[in-house]
Amino acid sequence: MTNYAVGLFQTPASALAAAGTLKGAGFTTPELMSPVPMEGVEEVLGEKKSVIKYFTFFGGLIGGLLGFLLAAGTAVLYVHPTGGRPIITFPPFLIITYEATILLGILFTVLGFFISARLPAIRERVYVPEAAVDKFVVTVACDDNERFKRAEAILSEAGAEQVREQSEED
Amino acid sequence: MEPETNDPQYADIHRDVVRSIVETGPKYYAALATAIGVTLLCFFFPWFYQLYYGLGAAGVNHPQVWGTYLASFIFWIGLSHSGTLLSCVLHLSNSAWRKAMYRSAEAMTLFSLMVAATFVLVHLGRPWFIHWALPYPNQMEMWPNFRSPLLFDVMAIGTYLTGSSIFIYMGSIPDFAAVRDRTTGWRNTMYTLLSLGWRGTDTEWHRLHWAYTFLAVLIIPLAVSVHSIVSWDFALSIVPALHQTIFAPYFVVGAIFSGTAGIVTVMFVLRKYMEGFDQYITKVHFDNLGKLLLVLSLIWTYINVLELFTGWYSGTSTEYEALNYKLFGYYAPLYWEMILFCAVAPLLCISKRFRTSFVPMLILSIAVNIGMYTERFLIVGTSLSRQYLPDAWGVYVPSLVELSIILGSFALFVTLFLVFVKIFPSISMYEVKETMVIPAAEPVVPKEGSPT
Numbered sequence: 001m002t003n004y005a006v007g008l009f010q011t012p013a014s015a016l017a018a019a020g021t022l023k024g025a026g027f028t029t030p031e032l033m034s035p036v037p038m039e040g041v042e043e044v045l046g047e048k049k050s051v052i053k054y055f056t057f058f059g060g061l062i063g064g065l066l067g068f069l070l071a072a073g074t075a076v077l078y079v080h081p082t083g084g085r086p087i088i089t090f091p092p093f094l095i096i097t098y099e100a101t102i103l104l105g106i107l108f109t110v111l112g113f114f115i116s117a118r119l120p121a122i123r124e125r126v127y128v129p130e131a132a133v134d135k136f137v138v139t140v141a142c143d144d145n146e147r148f149k150r151a152e153a154i155l156s157e158a159g160a161e162q163v164r165e166q167s168e169e170d
Numbered sequence: 171m172e173p174e175t176n177d178p179q180y181a182d183i184h185r186d187v188v189r190s191i192v193e194t195g196p197k198y199y200a201a202l203a204t205a206i207g208v209t210l211l212c213f214f215f216p217w218f219y220q221l222y223y224g225l226g227a228a229g230v231n232h233p234q235v236w237g238t239y240l241a242s243f244i245f246w247i248g249l250s251h252s253g254t255l256l257s258c259v260l261h262l263s264n265s266a267w268r269k270a271m272y273r274s275a276e277a278m279t280l281f282s283l284m285v286a287a288t289f290v291l292v293h294l295g296r297p298w299f300i301h302w303a304l305p306y307p308n309q310m311e312m313w314p315n316f317r318s319p320l321l322f323d324v325m326a327i328g329t330y331l332t333g334s335s336i337f338i339y340m341g342s343i344p345d346f347a348a349v350r351d352r353t354t355g356w357r358n359t360m361y362t363l364l365s366l367g368w369r370g371t372d373t374e375w376h377r378l379h380w381a382y383t384f385l386a387v388l389i390i391p392l393a394v395s396v397h398s399i400v401s402w403d404f405a406l407s408i409v410p411a412l413h414q415t416i417f418a419p420y421f422v423v424g425a426i427f428s429g430t431a432g433i434v435t436v437m438f439v440l441r442k443y444m445e446g447f448d449q450y451i452t453k454v455h456f457d458n459l460g461k462l463l464l465v466l467s468l469i470w471t472y473i474n475v476l477e478l479f480t481g482w483y484s485g486t487s488t489e490y491e492a493l494n495y496k497l498f499g500y501y502a503p504l505y506w507e508m509i510l511f512c513a514v515a516p517l518l519c520i521s522k523r524f525r526t527s528f529v530p531m532l533i534l535s536i537a538v539n540i541g542m543y544t545e546r547f548l549i550v551g552t553s554l555s556r557q558y559l560p561d562a563w564g565v566y567v568p569s570l571v572e573l574s575i576i577l578g579s580f581a582l583f584v585t586l587f588l589v590f591v592k593i594f595p596s597i598s599m600y601e602v603k604e605t606m607v608i609p610a611a612e613p614v615v616p617k618e619g620s621p622t
Contacts, residue, residue, distance in 0.1 A: 121367025134180035
């Protein structure tokens, strides 16, 4: 069971400042929760990289290959000559390829999103309902009571309206 | 801290949107019951009648084997265009005015596509064999013909429906989470499942931003391809007046045009009937949509003139005949009605006063869509009735079954939309919040003597 210090802020700027101070004070990287995407998080907590782009790219690639194989394979399996034209006809098959590229690109992007954002959540995690309405929240893991007190002091100093202790089973 | 102005705050939008979902008045139930009733009576009943007696119940016959079902199919596909496409374009161009209206616009896309898909079924004599159009291994070793534009359609529309559903869902996850905390009972269970455990952490927002952007980038070319492909159903045939290279852009522009008009209609209704939504859907939206309608109308008009010119310039007798028939033949009044509604009436949008007046914009949006339906009917209806041989000419008039199904399809759309507004937050809360002033951006308690 890990305990967390949870600070609720009125503005994103003060929440960000608090997160920066916590990080500077040697705490594990704090997590921010907010009702809207926050700007400037990466400047304070470090750059974020996501793997979604690889999913999109390879999804599209696989989709394109499968799409072309589907159309060309069908034509080869069930040969239906028309007007002496080639059996594998590129112009129409490229349309199928195009659509399949996008279809699998989309599906893989969603998969990449779920994996990298760790959704759906299969275990209970610290959650602050106010963060979905109008509060900007900073949470940070605290091993013991002493660290909690320090985190609480930092959060309060940065202008937190309220500081709570929550554990992951909450 | 009390807000200093009357501008809506974060908590207000939250309250208004949650209320639009959980509080349901008798008017809503009356509207829903009427919509379901009309759908059953005007859509499903005539359809079953037609299934029982055969396609003869519809007015389609030689030479006119494409009727209003196909016209409706194109119309609904077209209407679906603006929602997701506009949403994607405006997302990538970072337009703030998109935020209050895109969720409903995307829902419009989704439901228009569903209604369009039902017209494919309605158009078939034996819809229970629809799976024959899908590519899958089967014991008959029967595979669809991938060289046919109809198969392009299956792939394109299937992809578009999948993409649009995913796009609207992904954008709604944070809002599902926000609604989850304010609901109880079955609604709470539903939103808990739909929100997937979203907490709004910095990492989640970061991932959502990128996934959403990639989806937008993928969906824009997809949307353009869908209506291009629908146009090839016609343009790849050798029917006079249809066999034209301009058809793909013509259909795409027409689709976005009618879709934008559809958004104006939906925005008007949401603004009028959803309590509190008038704060978020404002004159700015109507003004911008009006500008868009004007531009699209001008492009559409240009392509129409070009179409006439190409026919005339071709110098072939069949094209002349098709042109003559379109402008002065049996269906000519419909043609001129279309020109009036889609090329002349939208010119009113030049005036800012007109664009920012709600009721005139509503009337214009409906007129544009009547005109656009007529356009689709003319494409489908007038071409086959005047093909090459004069002894194969004939006039097509839709039967009562067809007319009833058209009416019923609108009721079906309204039914789906009414269900939507009670399940999905119909305004994107988090994005509207983004456009607002951050709550109490000033220090919470101003220090004595400080300039603020």
